[in-house]
Amino acid sequence: MFDQKNPYLPYSVIIDDIVVETEDKSLKTFKLVIEDEGIRQNWNHTPGQFAMLSVPGKGEAAIGIASSPTEKGYLLFTVSRIGSLTTALHQLPKGARIGVRGPLGNGFPVNSEFKGKNIVVIAGGYAFTTLRATIVYLLAHRQDYGKITLIYGARTPGMLLYRNELKDWEQSGLVECHITVDREAPGWNGIVGFVPAVTERVAPAPENSVAVVCGPPIMIKFTMPALEKTGWKDEQIYLSLENRMKCGLGVCGHCNVGPVYVCKDGPVFTRARVKGLPVEF
Amino acid sequence: MTVKHAELTQEIQRQAKELLASGEVAAFLGFSAGSLPMTTRPFVARTPQEAERLVWNSFCTVNLANYLPALLKSLEPPRSPKDPPPTGPLPKVGVLATGCWSRNIVVQIQENQVDRSRLVILGVPSRGMVDRKKVLAALQGKEVLEAQEDDHSLRLKGKWGETELSRWAVVRDNCQSCRHPNPVLFDRLLDAASERQAQAPFSQIEAIEAMSSDERWQWFQQAFASCIRCYACRNACPLCYCSTCFVDDNRPQWVGKALNAPDVLTFHILRAFHCAGRCTDCGACESVCPMGIKVRLLTQKLSKDILTLFGAEAGMDVSVPPPFTTYAPSDQNPFECDTCSSKGKKE
């Protein structure tokens, strides 16, 4: 939908709300409202896409869009404080103006390959953000998809994102939730264990299903064999890569993995496609 | 080829082969012939056969010490950053070292970058290396297709014919002003020590110092105007081993990244200061500069100041701590403020 003449110029947005997501306060969800009403109303994106968040004076960073296109009027971004841009962003108060450039990349094929299939969402840590967008989207078009299973793990209960929504999904029965934490923790009555182990235990059969897997490299590395064991094919598994990006348009050269540009050709790839690429991500 | 350098090439090949064959070293760091006239290529021989490709001539301008830390590390068993360092003897590396390179190795030892016990240093007293840019200038830009060197002359051939140049006339500035052509640290010395000793090592600097401050500023801007910030000077320098160089840092962003005077000059002046008290004037920075910038004039100025103020020269002795890691009450503090240090207080 990027119809603006100059793809390097972000839209101005206002921080409408800030939610501290995790107990260590390193993750905040920013609710952004595009200032230009026309652009705001015409905004559309696909779950899995990302945008460049821009703090003028500090630069830009690629962040996955955590809101679903079905959530109108605003955008959500859940941002981890790790670099200079994200640190600056975390320092901003409500009402501050920043920029959003996007949506960028390809997103999950929710309107093509996913249609009519069972969806397994596997997430670890804060890579869950675009998967939230995905689940919210799937739920908004619930009739188009089969069973939705969520396997989501975090280090501690306090590090889980979107805790209220997780509860809602679980209680509504619309999503089969398997929420896990790495270690026993006081007050935690749910599953304990790493995502790959939980996946192996609860992963549904691969027939007529697709899986989307996002998380730290180590989690992905060990989740793949778990899926393979239960008969999943590389073509059914969707991954999201996150290389360093600058232009978001496939030009500047930073994010290439072999011949593909993560920002333009990705970030979503099937595992089959990833296997044909050099391991430079 | 020059007689002296031909002899040395043979000797280097012989000794490298011997070191590799005996297993004393796992790798030997030297030069192989380049693909163009007047070039050489830093080269690691790992077998006695490969050692036959080693050469020694007037075009060995890259400082081999620059490669040592990574080469040594590459020979260690792989480990993750959280594993303890390996114990027990680790494979050794043979390396050629002229005066300045050996002094860089000393600095690297002092700064924990290389382990002396893992080096077999073959000292080569330097006859001075040739500056390709001087040759190019002498030939008004005509392309050299073949270069032959004798002990005291260079014969250059191209489409235009043939020209003979005095070798010393095209030797690099840093070699012409060199006071320590002989290695200060070595296991074997491959040639008799040189008696070369520049009389006025800082004459280039003194000429710039003699300028007025306006002139100097003009000179500074002019001299670095063509910089493209490829950082070849930095990357060719054995002192520049920071994992994140200040120019690449963005928290804070010390230097802008543009090609304009403030950013470019800041890079060069700061880099020079980071080398203060450590630079051996090996000239690699200047030799590798694709734009022909006289980069080393900055570091040389600081070397002069450090020699004058602290009587120190970098890398002359492993046991002498570098000047900027020590404090002595006798250190000159010409910048000390008179008003803050009333006479009674200096005790």
Add this chain to the structure above:
Amino acid sequence: MNNTKGSVLVIGGGITGVQTALDLADSGFYVYLVERTAAIGGVMSQLDKTFPTNDCSACILSPKLVECGRHLNIQLLTLSELVSLKGEPGNFRAVIRENPRYVDANKCIACGMCAEKCPKVVPNEFNNGLGTRKAAYLKFPQAVPLKYAIDAKHCIWLNKPGRCGACAKACPAGAINFDDKPKEHILEVGAVALALGFETYDPSLLDFTGYGRLKNVVTSLEFERLLSPSGPCLGHMERPSDHAIPKRIAWLQCVGSRDINRACNAYCSSVCCMYAIKQAVIAKEHAAGHLDATIFYMDMRTHGKDFEKYYERAKASGISFIRSRVHSVWPAGQAVHTQKGFEYGHDLLVRYSDEDGHLHEETFDLVVLSVGMQLSASARGLLSKLDIPLNSHGFVPFSSFSPNSTSKPGIFICGPVSDPKDIPQSVTEASSVAAEISALLSSSRWQTTKTKEFPPERDITAEPPRIGVFVCHCGINIASVVNVKEVAEYARTLPGVVFVQDNLFTCSQDTIVNMVATIRREGLNRVVVASCTPRTHEPLFQETLREAGLNPYLFEMANIRDQDSWVHQNEPEKATQKAKDLVRMAIAKVRGDQPLSANVVPVHKRALVIGGGVTGMVAALSLADQGFPVDLVEKAEGLGGNARRLYRTWQGEEVAEMLQSLIDRTTNHANITLHSSTTLERTSGSVGRFKTTLSNGKEIEHGVAILAVGGQPWRPSGEWQYLYGEEERVKTLLEVDELCMADENVKATGRSPLLSQLNHVVFIHCVGSRIPERPYCSRVCCTHAIDQALKLKELNPRMNIYMLYRDIRTYGQREILYQEARAKGIVFIRYDLNNRPTLTKDGDTLCIGAMDHVLKRPLVIHPDMVVLASAVEPRRDAGELSKFFKCSINAEGFLMEAHAKLRPVDFATDGVFLAGLCHYPKPLEESIAQAKAAAVRAVRVLAQDVVPAESAVAVVNPAKCVTCGVCAKICPYSAISKDPVLQKASVDASLCKGCGACVASCRSDAITLKNMGNEQIMAAIEAAMCNCGG
């Protein structure tokens, strides 16, 4: 039940009393500090610079005063006097009368309006009557408490109610209270410390000085005020008569000291030689070198640490030293007869005779009288009230072995009340008294003290900065130059700033209370105060943040007073601009501040004392008596050190008996573990948790260490050998002491064979002292030699004794011995380095050759014995030992204290202390006082469960660290080492002092100081450079 009170009464708010109070309060006792005037600080607050470091007196004193004023366990009672004291050690009842201030200290914001409006001008006693103040006044600008007072004697209203009241009208805080009445405080205390200080001798009694008649004859203390920037001429050194800057100044030494004839003060005042030199040096600096400075003296007594070098430098800088007693001071030039009578010029004629007896006259612009010290009338009154007698010189008598005790148990003395002394010695005694009291009351430690409770800290990590800015008028200090309102309005426009307020005095009690409420109400998470210096006020504001539940490190100060309004008085617009810049920078920096954890180190409550001489033993016993276990390490087999060779003190007290009882107590004390024939192998750790391995294999964990490794007599050699070691008739002082002791034993049996048979004895002074290779005075030898000579005279009154000396340095009441020696016919012959005495042998006859300085004739003496007063030198292993604890030594090899003036027994290294001869040569009573002082300074640590460690420490970013090791080499605290696994630099936060040397040295930018990160500094610099909207 424990009846011992845990509170202490300290009388006297000078530096001595302040130090006693601080040491006691930090050691677990509650202190009432009673001061007669309106503010603490004493004479030291009147001084300009201090010798021998030329530190600004107010600058080094102020922090102590502020600390005292803010201390939770010190209650200041100013304008107060002791009315009565009853009881016994551990349980006294004191009645204090607090005289009315007529200003409510709780309301006063020290804005200065009362003084500005007060019409009554009176001489300013703080400036010694030079210049004026108002009847409503602040004692001095840095006064603690910073509260105005009304001088009842001069106040118009108080004398004629209804006639004035201008101050009450002007006071914005409604603090004036003309109905203020004296209050009585009844205090229950366990002990009393008398730090009564001194007053200077009043030279108007000495007609020859012209003081009182000639305006340009001033006392040394008056001259300090002329030099001081806070003095009547704002430090421009103007002479009183015409405000001209003097170009020729004479100092007259010994005015009111060493003077039996006219002043009736026989003693030497100890400090005047040094302060006169200092004044001459500073005056020369003031005059940019265009000054002729002449000091008229009898003996130059520069016997303290680094004094001799100071003297030598002064001589080299061209200050004239004339050995002469001035005859008289006259007006220079012809008198002019006017209607008012005879009038003279402003210059002064000084008449003096030189050593050869020739009379000279010299003209000066100003004459400074180096007046001596004596007890003030009020001090004498108080002592008599307490029934503590004075000796014939007007001082409280003391025992060399217990120099701070009085005849009344539980009442202690410190400072010049017992003998004239300088600041370091007074401060040492202050601590020594604290040690005595801490031991006496140790059962009640922490029983009556208060502790401060703070609310839990708010977690602000996820909050965007909400910055509060408080801009201070500082009365008129800032506001008279800087447009404070404008600065405040400007601050409001800066990013992140959500609250701005300007205050008359941000540090006043009501503002502080208000600030706490504001921080809570506005949800501030960063605070900037734009006011004065963080040096004095940062702790206060940081505490305010804590009270508001904020981490104290989320705070920055912009110094818009010292660095702005004070230095740009004449450029108010630019000053306002600069204030904005400073505020903008502070805001830019505070944005990056993060909460820092309060680093603490648990204290291992055990002390290590190194050295088993008198000093070490006293220190160990003091610690042990205060209730802490001690390991005492002595290199030799037995205890006692040099004292075993000492016969008696200058007060005639024999050492041996005292020493034996000390050894017995040390050996038998339950809290002392003795390690004799033992040395140190290595030490690691830092304050609170040292670990030391001894040569006997034992490993000791200790929280503190005291180095009392002593000194040693120099063995005369080279050109100072004087046949020593070759000729048995040539002895050193200690060797003669040993003979005296042997003699005592013989005397017990009735005869004194050896010493009494001598006929001619020559003492040679300064053997090895005050020479280029040992450029210091050994301090003890003059007194020792003279006392020994007197002993010889005692044994044989007909003995001929000659003293070959350079300057006789019998400081304080030791001077009496010198006078006695002269009276008893001991011959004093002065020599200088160009004319050293010679000693040769003619056959078996010893020949001393000297030059008679009076007759200017060579002189030959054939002595039976030659006694060499050889130098005291530091032990050679002191340097090695100091390295264990990262302490430094000076060029002569003496251990270097943290601060020559105010931290005389501390090292720069926390938790390590020094005492005794390893610090500098000194007599027994000074070593003993120092030992006790070191002990109480150590107890300040041991009494705590944890000691604070620096919070703003260095941190390594391992991703950037390249392990070059420069930081580790450069760290003065050895806080950085290589992590054995990561192979990167790693900082021990409990050792790091946050000095930043590593940060500066790291090329890779891998080390930063917490809250002083490069991003923050760059943010501040960028803010400084960009003149955004200001």
Add this chain to the structure above:
Amino acid sequence: MKIRINDHQLIQWIQGLITKFQVFYPLQDANSGVVHIQKATGSLNSDAILKPVSGVPKTSIKTFFMPQPEVIARFSIAAQDAEAFVLKEPGTALQTQVLLNIRPCDARSVALNSMPYAEDPYFQKMLKRTVIIGRPCDETCSTCFCELVGGSPHGTEGMDLVILKTEDGLALEVLTQKGADFLKQNPCAESAGLQPTPQQQGGQELPIVAREMQKKDLLALYNASFWPQIAEACINCGACTFLCPTCYCFDIQDEVAGTKGVRLRYWDSCMFPLFTLHASGHNPRGQKVQRVRNRFMHKFKYFPDRFGPVSCVGCGRCVKDCPVNIDIREVISLMQAV
């Protein structure tokens, strides 16, 4: 279509251009012998225009299309500014620039770079403002290898106009509509009404090397054993990438002075470790060999796979100026041999 012009006409025409536009052409520095593309001034070096200097200019012409640095947006950070933190186009008016006597290899690099930059507004603007007047190479250097990578010393790809040497003097040929328009507005001799010579479009065959590389297996090339040896001497400076006319990677960064900020883009180099460094510290190309390989793989495999031709024009700059003599021709032959 072309016209004959004599020396005098050419010089006069260029003199005229200088008065209206910024004109740049290669000149040899008398002291160092190095050729630089320099701005033409009133004192035109006619010799250097009529008989172009031999040798490849030190730096390429990419700087005229990708300025180093280039302002891509401006903004204000003044709190009181209603439009604070809104990024806007720099809005600087761009005037025509003329690049004269451009070698075929450099001109061709513009055509190659236009492929990835097809939709880049800044590059396209620069392209639009620039008229390239090319000059075939009469003399090649020993380091030239344009023909190996699909170019030719007499190629005209990327040029708008070309100055040709004929048997009896010079000729000016129009290659593009832009060239024709330019000539119409700035006529030279009887140039008015000249139409572009039809170019062989589309049917142009890819050079052998590109076709070879396209056929090769990506991972086989990637995992070839020679990469470590090639990388061994590399010091990871950016000399090759910055001198290369077809290296086009860039970075974006903001700079603020006072309350004014600009967003800049400037050249970046895949040789630098930071190029791919994640904020988390992870670096997918953390090792030197990975970066060296990426540069060559990009030029000879990734680019052809995406766009067809190889991303190299054979100018030989990197061969000449690599501080450690890494010779791209050797790399090509090694890659061909896989």
